Amino acid sequence: MEFNYNSNEALKKNYEKISNELSKIGAVFYSHGWVMGTSGNLSAVVSEDPLILAITGSGLDKGYLEQNQIILIDQNENVLHGKYKPSAETALHITLVKEISCRAVFHIHSPWSTVLSKIHEKNGGLWIEGYEMLKALDGIKTHEHREWLPILQNSQDMDALSQELKEVLRNSPRAHGFMLSGHGLYAWGKSTQEAKRHVEGLEFLLEVLGRTESLNTR
Ligand SMILES: [Zn+2]
DSSP, rough: OOOOOOGGGHHHHHHHHHHHHHHHHHHHHHTTTTSSSGGEEEEEETTTTTTEEEEEETOOOOSOOGGGEEEEEEOOOOEEOOOSBBBBHHHHHHHHHSSSSEEEEEEEOOOOEEEHHHHHHTTTEHHHOOGGGGGGTTOOTTTTEEEEEEEEOSSHHHHHHHHHHHHHHOOOOOSSSEEEETTTTEEEESHHHHHEEEEEEEEHHHHHHHHHHHHHHO
């Protein structure tokens, strides 16, 4: 399909709004130390049909994102607007958007997700239960909820990882995120604000679990 960014006012407007939000969220995540050394990536849907995603360019500092560093891509990772290459993990963002009803996908390389994904990788995930912060997750109304956070083996083969992710999502349709072993956390939401809340909630819970495990093993 023919695409002309400049002649599409609605898309332009959406891009301006979303790229502004992604820049601000990148700065917040950076301030927490979750996207150091240009790691992590952020994306959000700017058009549903045809599917067009705004996503951070590869190798950029997420703490100081400028608008032109957030590019537009189609579902085949073709760049429709912008001069940067899409993030290396773009295929995972596209898989998430297509497989589940989410409109924003955020990925961080936080210390606690890196540590806990490595420790629990043999179980294919970890359970989180009994914490008030679970209520940060969409649809969860009580601390008595039991949340499964899947863990996939890390890989540089994005096609294989995307396939594996599809299976994980089918087996765990109510998940709010997943981890890549020794790598980091992915979370998503129906909006950029919901995805941000999910990253923050899960990250808080991972830190609590990690600190608890550390205290118990002393
Ligand atoms: Zn990553």
